[in-house]
Amino acid sequence: MSDFRQPSGRRPRTLDGVIVEDTRYEAVRSRDARFDGEFFFAVETTGIYCRPSCPAVTPKRQNVRFYATAAAAQSSGFRACRRCRPDAAPGSAEWNVRADVVGRAMRLIGDGVVDREGVGGLAGRLGYSARQVQRQLTAEVGAGPVALARAQRAHTARVLLQTTGLPITQIAFAAGFASVRQFNDTIRAVYASTPSELRAAAPRTGAGARRAATPTAGIPLRLAYRGPYQTTAVFDLLAGEKVAGVEDVAGTRGRRTYRRTLRLPYGTGIVAVDERPGGGTGRPAAGRAPVGAGAAHPGGWLDARLHLTDLRDLTTAVQRLRRLFDLDADPYAVDERLGADPRLGPLVVARPGLRSPGAADPDELAVRALVGQAEAERLVARYGKVLDAPCGTLTHVFPEAAVLAEAEPDGALGALTAALADGTLRLDAGADRDEAQEALLALPGMDAGTAAVIRTRALGDPDVAPPGEDVPDAWRPWRSYAVQHLRAARESEAGSSN
Structure with missing residues (x-):
């Protein structure tokens, strides 16, 4: 086979791993950006780990080791490459596809659960013991929950060090570290630099040359993705379904900015994400060339800026934006x-x-899918939390499920929000998708079509076949994407006939 992934995106199992590692090395040798974030490689002679597309000289095969996560490479004593910044690679799509405990755990860790609730909180959400979660994660991805969370904290700290002028002590706690000493030790271990040296090494080019002096100025971010990206389609969707007071889309098609408010664990936030012109250009990946032939689409990023009332929410906010887009x-x-x-x-x-x-907010999406755009705007105006400092048309945070359940307890909306408020229905990053769908369909007034929308959008399931769509099993595990193609084609035909 020419690729270490089967068409479903799952890795083939081998007794000795030779097939997988040899094809991974071919990806490294050809600097194939298609696999950035899917795996990492480390070089024993230098003590550095990289993403597959790293521009450095290709190391000898016998000196290379492969890891499923950056955390696993860090746990083995390797530090991040300063040229390719492997910690900033897109996340692996595998964790969104998988519905098992490891996939659910990885999504929860990405959402910051370990930092907020500890390993015990993570295990409780998954319904397993802490020891079972540790064992399964270590076996599958080469690192336990603490190491995975530590790698994530280090990345958050680097972003804050290199994009803001915040005091280093404040950054340590904002990134989730328990002490300044722990922060300093981790930065040295991961980046082979002190926090001050890492800040001094920040890129200084163009408009982003100067760091923001305060958190109120916003944190500039580049949200990386792999391969081609149809930005126009995503921004069209967001513009068409925006809820006044919570969301706004401004600018001309191709150069729009999407803004919205966020409810986060420690406070609130406002985010702005720019449409990237030409994000979907290039030849299609269907019938892609084998590993070693080079990458037609190296990927790119969406420029974003986050304004947070509490910087401890940075990691969570970024992960929720990644799921939204x-x-x-x-x-x-x-x-x-x-x-x-x-x-x-x-x-x-x-x-x-x-x-x-x-x-960006699964509970909010579920309510909006049930009641529609106009009713959602009424709920925001009547029950939404008013921002302390409104920003243009952004004035509210979408009302919490508990607030709606108490204010309007009757009918389908009351049943949905009550289930969300009391935990009968869970739509968080670690929710079991099948259990959530069963709970949804058990609610009065919930139809299969709305449940499918919630499973696709709120739960991020890539393999949903909505009722009424001709979506055969042959398209698994990507039926949600097939539905997007079918709908885009219908909209294009309708537009051309008008």
């Missing part, structure tokens, strides 16, 4: 599978890298 998707695996189908092939050629957007 589906930035950790693997467009190569998706387009390869769907592009091979006679019906979908032309659609994939027309829109390579089409995404299946998620949600």
Whole structure:
């Protein structure tokens, strides 16, 4: 086989791992950006770990070791490469595809649960003991929950050091470290630099040359993705469903800015994300070349700026934006599978890298899917939390489920919000998707179509077949993406006939 992934995106199992590691090395040798974030490699002679597309001289095969996560490489004593910044690679799409305990755990860790609730809190959410979670994560990804959270804290700290002028002590606690000493030790271990040296090494080019002096100025971010990205389709969707007071889309098509408010564990936030012109250009990935042939789409990023009332929410806010914009998707695996189908092939050629957007707030999405746009705006105006400092048209945070359950307890809305408030229905990053769907369908007034929307968007399930859509099993595990292609084609046909 020419690729270490099967069309479904799952790695083949081997007794000795030789097939997998040899094909991974071919990806490293060709600097193939398609696999950035899917795995990492470390060089024993230098003590450095990198992403596959690192521009440095390719190391000898016998000196290379492979890891599923940056945390695993760090736990083995390797430090991050200063050239390719492996900690900033897109996340692996595998954790969004998988519905097992490891996939759910990785999503929860990304959302900051270990930092807020500890390993015990993570295990409790998953329904396992802390020892079981530790064992399964270590076996699957090479690192336990503490190491995975530590790697995430280190990345957050680097972003704050290099994009803000905040005092280093404040950054340590904002990134989730328990002490300044722990922060200093981790930064030295991961980046082979002190925090001050890391700050001094920040890139200083163009408009971003100067760091923000205070958190109120916002934190500039680049939200990385792999492969082609149909930004226009995503921004069209967000513009069409925006809820006044909570969301806004401004600018001309191709150069729009999406802004919204966020409810976060420690406070609130306002985010602005820019549409990236030409994000979907390039030849399609369907029928992709084998590893070693080079990458047609190296990927890119969406420029964003976050304004947070509490900087401890940075990691969580970033992960929720990544889910909203589906930035950790693997467009190569998706387009390869769907592009091979006679019906979908032309659609994939027309829109390579089409995404299946998620949600920044799963509970909010569920309410909006049930009641519709106009009713959602009424709920915001009447029950939403008013921002202490409104920003233009952004004036409210979407009302919490508990507030809605108490204010309007009757009917389908009352049943949904009550279930969300008391935990009968869970839609967080670690929720069991099948259990959530069963709970949804048990609610009065909930139909299968709305439940499918919630499963696709709020739970980020890449493989949902809504009722009424002709979506065969042959398109698994990417049926959510197939639905996006079918709907985009219908909208295009309707527009051309008008």
